[in-house]
Amino acid sequence: MQLIASGNDNDKVHVFRYPSVDEKSKPVIGHGHASDVTKVKFNYKDNLLISTGGNDTTVIQWKIVLGDAK
Numbered sequence: 849m850q851l852i853a854s855g856n857d858n859d860k861v862h863v864f865r866y867p868s869v870d871e872k873s874k875p876v877i878g879h880g881h882a883s884d885v886t887k888v889k890f891n892y893k894d895n896l897l898i899s900t901g902g903n904d905t906t907v908i909q910w911k912i913v914l915g916d917a918k
Contacts, residue, residue, distance in 0.1 A: 851912070853897050855885025861899050861910065880908050 850866045861878035883903035890897055890912075897910040 851890070851894075853888040853890065853899075855881075855888045855899055857884040859883060859885065859901075861885055861888055861897070861908075863897065863912075878908075878910055881906060 851863055852866045853861060853863045855861050859879070859881045861880070862875035863878070864873065864875045878897075878899070881899065881901040881904055883901050886900050886902045888897060888899045895912050897912060899908050899910065900906070901908075
């Protein structure tokens with residue numbers, strides 16, 4: 849299983865499972881930035897997601913914890 853991440857102008861980070869078997873699957877949403885999210889990137893081990901904010905000038909490190917997909 850793989851993950852895809854995106855940031856948006858509404859201060860949130862979205863993480864989706866890939867491939868998705870459900871056309872309307874819901875992401876895991878990370879709340880933490882105070883302004884738009886400008887970049888998201890997984891580290892080389894794929895156990896952290898790094899996101900950067902625009903006007904809030906923050907860098908947030910998100911720990912990736914995968915549970916059982918049931």
